[in-house]
Amino acid sequence: MTLPNISEAEMHVMDVLWREHPLAAADIAQRLDAQDWSQRTVKTLLSRLVEKGAVGTKPQGRRFLYSPAVERGTVTGRATRHLADRLFGGRAAPLVAHLAEGKGLSDDDIAELEALIAELKS
Amino acid sequence: MTLPNISEAEMHVMDVLWREHPLAAADIAQRLDAQDWSQRTVKTLLSRLVEKGAVGTKPQGRRFLYSPAVERGTVTGRATRHLADRLFGGRAAPLVAHLAEGKGLSDDDIAELEALIAELKS
DNA sequence: TCTCATTGATTACATATGTAGTCGTTAAGA
DNA sequence: TCTTAACGACTACATATGTAATCAATGAGA
Incomplete structure (x- = not known):
């Protein structure tokens, strides 16, 4: 409902999905090489994003394919406006x-x- | 050197102090009327800010007077650059x-x- | 068919944060 | 002088977040 809050770590996952989707968990983890996270960590982040409604899933065989469920612009827009409001009265x-x-x-x-x-x- | 991270609630306290200082805890709480926090909450936030090095204290009688120990521009600048980097590659x-x-x-x-x-x- | 690597689900645990409550001390008023 | 209200210190507790580990099921390869 209210746009989900996406944490900093979660945002890295979203960035991968915004660039390319649908993707399986393993592929996402692989594309997050720079973050040096374990597969486990990536899966936890994915679970939380699904729970928050920021990511959707489609079953494929015995696993899921993940896709963004919110648009990048919506998320960045909200974060930007929030920061501007908090720090500069929206200016x-x-x-x-x-x-x-x-x-x-x-x-x-x-x-x-x-x-x-x-x-x-x- | 490591600029302390200042949370959203803490930032409200900093805003009061950046506007006017030094102030006693009670005065700060009073000036945060809009937040509808208990005195306790304000004191906790102050303690955390002192712990983080974002606020300094001077004893006055049996209590403290609080003042900012970091400049507003330093904090807002860091937050702004962080957001821009995270979301837009610094653009x-x-x-x-x-x-x-x-x-x-x-x-x-x-x-x-x-x-x-x-x-x-x- | 049997084994095993992989997957989602569940659980774990430390730190940060929001939001207080309790306690011992002490200055200030009765 | 006695009492009390206010102060800082310490404690509390739920949720969010970073960073995983364990577990049960299962599909794919031997």
Whole structure:
């Protein structure tokens, strides 16, 4: 109902599924090589995501194929708005300012932002 | 050095202290009226923040006066970069796009962003 | 057909977090 | 001086999260 909360570890699993699905648990674990988690851990995260309604399953033989049940944009949008509200009263500028300061935005980033602003003004 | 992690509830306490300090626990609780927490809860949060090194104390009589030990910008900057990295590979534009879509940015917000972009370009 | 590796289900356990309660001490008022 | 209210310290307990291990069933290979 209320968009499920997806933890940081769980988000890595979602990222795999958003890129490619449906996938079996083993395939997901394999694609999460960088995380250096055991298969067990990945399965636990998958179970929790299914429980939360963020991931759906289809039986295939004796195992499941997993797919996202929520869209990436929905999740990232909510997280972004939540952070902006919590830290800056919903204002975007200070948020961007932090990004700019920390590691510097690339020229591409700036150009993209500019285009976005132009669009917002119309 | 390891910037302490500050939870959402703790952040409300920090916000009070960033606005005004030093303050005694009772004053902080009073200023957190909106949260509808018991004094106990506020004290627990304060203890945890002191433990984490995010808040400092000065004894005053038999009680403490609390003050922030980390700057707001440091904390918000870290949280912002963390979110941007986690969700968008550090890119600012999709983040702003979400804010724009969700509730619409005010004209002021947009103007502010524009000014910021102009500055970044120079 | 028999064995075993793999799968989902269940259980485990430490730390973080939200939200308090209890206790011993002490300053301040009666 | 005696009492009490308030303070910090310590304790409590449920849920979320990170990170697995165990268990029972079963399909695939010997």
